[in-house]
Amino acid sequence: MKAFLMYPDRDFDPEQELPANEQTLTQDLELNTLFEAMARGDEFLAELAKKAVLSSxxxxxxxxxxxxxxxxxxxxxxxxxxxxxxxxxxxxxxxxxxxxxxxxxxxxxxxxxxxxxxxxxxxxxxxxxxxxxxxxxxxxxxxxxxxxxxxxxxxxxxxxxxxxxxxxxxFREGVLLSAGLGQGNEGADYILRKPKEREPHWIKRVFTNNSPACSFTIPPRDNHGASALAALKDQGINLVANALAQSxxxxxxxxxxxxxxxxxxxxxxxxxxxxxxxGEPVSFPLPVVRGERQHSLVGLYDVCLALTMKHKVVGNDVHADDKDLVVITGANQGGKSTFLRSVGLAQLMMQCGMFVPALSFRANVCNGLFTHYKREEDVTMNSGKLDEELSRMSDIVDHIAPDSMVLFNESFAATNEREGSEIARQIVSVLLEKRIKIFFVTHLYKFAHGFYDRKMANAIFLRAERQADGTRTFKIIEGEPLQTSYGEDLYDRIFVA
Amino acid sequence: MTFYSILFNDAENDLTKETPEAPVFFVDLNLDQIIDAITEGKEEYDLKPFYYAALHDANAIKSRQAIMRDLENKTLMASIESFAQKMSITRRYLGLVDKLYYKYHKEGWILEAAALYCDAVSCLATDLFQVDLESGDLLAFREYMTNYASSGAFTTLREETKALKADLSTVKYCVRIKNSTVKVRKYENEADYSAEVERTFEKFKQGAARDYRVHLYESSGMNHVEAQILDCVARLYPNIFSRLDRYCARHASFLDETIAVFDREVQFFVAYLEYIAKFKQAGLQFCYPLISDEDKEIYDLAGFDLALANKLVPEDDPIVCNDFYLRGQERILVITGPNQGGKTTFARTFGQLHYLASLGCPVPGREARLFLYDRLFTHFEKEEDIKNLRGKLEDDLVRIHEILDRATSNSIIIMNEVFSSTTLRDAVFLGKKVMAKTIQLDALCVFVTFVDELASFSEKTVSLVSTVVPENPAVRTFKIVRKPADGLAYATSIAEKHGLTYEQIKERIKT
Structure with a gap:
């Protein structure tokens, strides 16, 4: 008897191996917030939520x-x-x-x-x-x-x-065992049998000699005999006890x-x-086979941000069908990271069979989701930051395959713009050739604009919106990469205001 | 040719056949560890007395080498191992029979033993023809086996055993236990109750289930209740059991003496080959040395200490192999160099090689020629000796005197760090005296010493030095190479590491 509620034809395996980048995904997409919301304090639910969401x-x-x-x-x-x-x-x-x-x-x-x-x-x-x-x-x-x-x-x-x-x-009627002779004529292969008839008939048959039999009785004071008999009985009960315990x-x-x-x-x-x-909307997404390139979303919001803030958050509309590369540039503190996270979260939620935090969402499934985020500076290895970034990139390359999806968040910025852009350019170029879908949040102008200039049909460029007065709407709109990320605004806000 | 033994031929006199005590040099050369490891798990064969008896006849050694070579054939080895296993269980069953009490129980185990013995003999008799044998001893044994296996006595035993076992396996009975009464009758197709229970609940099964069967205590003996049941069973099947009675009366002692001797002796070879197999797997080499009782131009290429390898191989630590050779007048290997550099290991290796070769065994090394010694003497310094200095030095001298007294020009002498418990001046003096006597004797000798002067004593001595990694003198290579003893080399490199050579100090002290 199988429930088959997770798959039409097989069990859900809670012991299945999660993707190698499970921890990175959990950290970069704030997945623990999602799991906690699903678990409501129940550890078992948290564990299973994690398994289901991460095994896409x-x-x-x-x-x-x-x-x-x-x-x-x-x-x-x-x-x-x-x-x-x-x-x-x-x-x-x-x-x-x-x-x-x-x-x-x-x-x-x-x-x-x-x-x-x-x-x-x-x-x-x-x-x-x-x-x-x-x-x-x-x-x-x-x-x-x-x-x-x-x-x-x-x-x-x-x-x-x-x-x-x-x-x-x-066993009110005693125990019936069958046996054969094992090595050294010792009784072997004891099997508990179900008597064909009730005891009185059996006794009658024994004495009418229909079937030859031989019997003996252990004398009352023969303790050894009694325990030997009990041991023999155990031989038979052992198997049925096993069967019942296994049942x-x-x-x-x-x-x-x-x-x-x-x-x-x-x-x-x-x-x-x-x-x-x-009051946040959810909808059931339309998953498309992985060979296609679709990403069409209306009112997509970051579910983890909403859960953390405990109120409605800004949603985005993006139409990126037939695109392999989505480059997001623009204002600092403009909602780029939030948008990127909402893309990752929606992908995972869709691919585990859940609803997504959006008014509508349609996307191709991917065969592995990877994140490559800028990490906080580690004081113990300040000289090796680029080295560390590249080593994580190398881990991704170890596991990635065509039709996977990678979310880059300010990657390769640990060196100067020219070198960082060149590294990013080379990596992105080869990933695109390998049919890998890329979302890239970056301040690397040379890199972002370089791809913009190529006018590729399968690339789309988004920008975090900044109104003329410097106000952020936290909306992501389509637009050419700019040479400034309006860090000045931020400087002004903190130092001047 | 009548077959008698594969270990000892007629040329060997009886004294050398089995030696109960290990030779005195065993501990010094770590041969005790080697033989312990070889015979481990094979205690039932009592093999040590074979390993304690060195051969002194080159032809006897060659005969054993021939058997070893034949047994290196994996097919033959597998046959022998299968044979040995069956024989071992046969013996265990027969041992059991003596301890048993109930008649049908005893008879049951005699039948088991005989069945296994028949199988062992038949298989080996066939298997021996599956391989090409070179060894005269094995060929003789094969002939014996062939005759025995086709003899009337053996074929009758085999056929009767088979028929009886087949009949006993048809016996199937039911036991009903209620309170203290037991009834026994033939089985009448009653349903398996456990299976029925299993079927009822099978629908819930999700995967493999835990095994709840209790491991019930089963003595190989039989208690009186089981014996009574067996008696009942015998009455239900009278024909089969009366045939069993007659069978046991006829075939009480079926084991052939010569086959039993072979079973034990062949384990001498099997044990050794099994033991060295793991070293071969680790890439170490073994060879069959040429043995001479005249030619002292000996050599061994890529040899190693078999006792040390036994410790290092399981831990995947590297084993350092060393070469040595003696040419012309050379008789004495004098080894100097840093401590913990492999000097003692080299000395032990030299002794092990000669001893193992004299047993007829393949020895560590790619290629070797070794000397057939008459006696082997060792003198190793004992660690942590609590005796006072004078007592120890005196003991040393007494022992060495004894050795030199008893040694002949055909002996091998291995001396390790003697005279270390006296002043250097004394050590040089005594060392030279002992060296002179050894040279006079013309015996083969390994002399491990810290006294460099002994290394270039005469044209009969060869100087070997244990070496270190030049860039880091703290790291030993464990390589022992032919080169002049130079006590300074080591000290100089250590000084260099600390920047204290002449040149370095000159540089460092600015003027």
């Missing part, structure tokens, strides 16, 4: 599969949260009643497993009940399949069989799996509720 899907169909499920969740939040309660209840029951399989004896394992299974049966009945009552309110392929499976697999007859087993495994584990794993598959949606619900409360 690159197939638009699966993205849409999750989008549909998430839409169902937004429509039925109470039911989804009730299903999510079931695995949580299991964890709490186990803790409260000290349930677990810790014994080192087959008999102990058997009885612990019986207790655990009895508890699970209660939870499974509840799951069955929810499926019966609410399935009709769900439309997505994922949930439709999920509820159908629950109804089919956990029908009344099934619960009867399970409860029969739990009763019979107390308990299977149900436990099933519930865990359910928790894992739902966690992303619960996290998304949490985020959705916070954003709508602030």
């Amino acid at each position: 899907l690159d197939d638009p169909d699966t993205i849409r599969y999750r989008q549909e499920i998430l839409k169902d969740c937004i429509k039925n939040p109470a039911v989804v949260r009730e299903i999510y309660r079931i695995p949580i209840d299991s964890i709490e029951n186990k803790r409260e009643h000290w349930l677990g399989i810790f014994s080192r004896y087959p008999g102990g394992i058997l009885s612990s497993a019986v207790e655990m299974l009895a508890m699970f049966v209660g939870l499974l009945k509840n799951l069955r009940k929810i499926a019966g009552e609410h399935a009709d309110g769900f439309e997505s392929e994922g949930f439709t399949r999920f509820f159908a499976m629950i109804k089919q697999e956990l029908d009344d007859a099934y619960f009867v069989t399970v409860e029969d087993h739990l009763r019979e495994l107390k 308990a584990d299977h149900i436990n794993d099933f519930l865990n799996m359910l928790r894992i598959e739902l966690a992303f949606y619960i996290g998304s619900l949490n985020l959705y509720e916070q954003l709508t409360q602030m």
Whole structure:
């Protein structure tokens, strides 16, 4: 039984390896703010949010599969949260009643497993009940399949069989084992057997000699004999205890799996509720196959900035379809970094199947998102800053592939403009040839204008808006790279005003 | 040719066959460590007495080298190892039978042992024809094996064992335990209860499950309840068990004496080859030395200390190999140079090479010619000796006197840092005296000393020096090279490192 809520045909693997640049992405895009909002203090949700957001899907169909499920969740939040309660209840029951399989004896394992299974049966009945009552309110392929499976697999007859087993495994009629002869004629391959008939008939058959048999009884004071007999019994019980304990584990794993598959949606619900409360819009993006070049966004805002400020923030409209290179220049403190971050965040949110913080958003999926941000000056290695930057760039080159996307934020500025521009020019040129999509925030005029002069069809140049009086609107507009970034304004504000 | 032994041929007299005690020089040369490592895990064969017995006949050594060469064939080695493993388990089973109490239990293990023995013999008899053998001893053994494996006694044993095992494997019975009563009858296709439980819950399975099977205590013995059950089973299957009774009465002692001897002796070769395999894998070389009891022009190229390599190889530390040779009148290698530079290691290597060669083993090195000595003497300074100076020097002299008394011109003498516990003047004096006696003896000798004067004593001595990296004298190369002893070289380079040479001081002190 599989939930298949994250993929139409497989489990979500919470142990899967995250991209090598996971930490860099988290730092550069302020992802922890996003994860915290999704988790609302729940560590498990935070962990799963991180896994889901960072392990991007690159197939638009699966993205849409999750989008549909998430839409169902937004429509039925109470039911989804009730299903999510079931695995949580299991964890709490186990803790409260000290349930677990810790014994080192087959008999102990058997009885612990019986207790655990009895508890699970209660939870499974509840799951069955929810499926019966609410399935009709769900439309997505994922949930439709999920509820159908629950109804089919956990029908009344099934619960009867399970409860029969739990009763019979107390062995009131003794234990029947089969065996063969192993090495040295020692009994081997003990298997616990289910008697064909009840005891009285069997005894009768023994004595009517239909099937030859031989029997003996351990004398009451023969303690060695009694423990030898108990050991033999354990041989048989060992296997059924193992089977039953593994069954308990299977149900436990099933519930865990359910928790894992739902966690992303619960996290998304949490985020959705916070954003709508602030009045921030969200929409389900249109993912396009990775070979195409589309990036069309209306009202895209930085979700992490909104979550931090706890109010609405400025959104941007950009139409960069058929572009491989987006160069952003312009005023200091003009919203360039925020815009760049919102691009990265929206990409990750789209590619994990979530809604995006925008009025509308359409983009091609990428096969790996990379960020290369200017780092704070490190006092211990002040001479090696460019060296450090280039080493991070080299790491990116180690992992990057065609149809990836790179966000550069003021990279290669650790040297003079001429050299920095030349480095940037060479790197960007080769990345473009490799069909890699680039967003580049820069003050390197020579670099930015150099590309502007080439009049490439697949490049677009954006500028952080500055009104004539020096006021920033934090809007990003299309425009030619300028030779000044209006640092003077900033100087004036701090020194003159 | 009747086969007898692959380790000792008729030319060797009985005294040299197995020696219970290690030779006295074992500890000095770290041969004890080497032999411990070689025989580790093979205690059941009691191989050390073989390694304690050096051969003194060049032909006997050549015979063993031939066996070693044959066994370097991986196919043959694999066959021998498989044979040995089966024989070892056979012996363990037979040992078990003696300790067991219940009849059918004993008989069961005799059958197991015999089955394994038959398999071991049949396989080896076939396998020995899969390879080209050069060694006369192995060819003789092969002939013996072929005859034995096709003998009537053996083929009867093999066929009866096989039939009986097949029949016993058809036995399947049921035991019902209720309270203290046990009933036994034949199995009647009752369903597997565990499987049924598994099927019921299988739908929840997400991945591999933890194994909850308790590792139940299983003694290889049999308790009286199990024995009673087995008796019941025997009554349910009377034909099979009466045949088992008759079989055991007929084949109580099936193990062939000669095969048992081969099984033990061949481990002498197997153990050594297994031991050196890991060094070969690390890129070190071994060779079969030419052995002569007359020619003292010996050499070894790229030799190394096998005991030290055993420590360094597992840690991936580099092993330094050294060459040496003696030509014409040269008899004595005098080694000087910095401490911790590999002098003692070189001396040990020299001794190990000769000893291992006298066992018929391949030795460390790319190519070697070694001397077939009559006796090997070592005198190593003991570390942390608590005796007073006079006592120690006196002991040294007494021991050396003894050695020189007993040594012949065919002996090998290895002296390491003797006379270090006296004044330099004394050491020079005593060293020269001892050196003169050794030269007179014409024995092969390695002399590790800090007394440079001994290095160029006569045309019979060869001066070897342990070397350092010229740019950084603190780093030893562990290379021992032929060159005149020059105690100053080392001191000079250390001075240079600290800027204290004549030239440097002249430069540094500005006027």
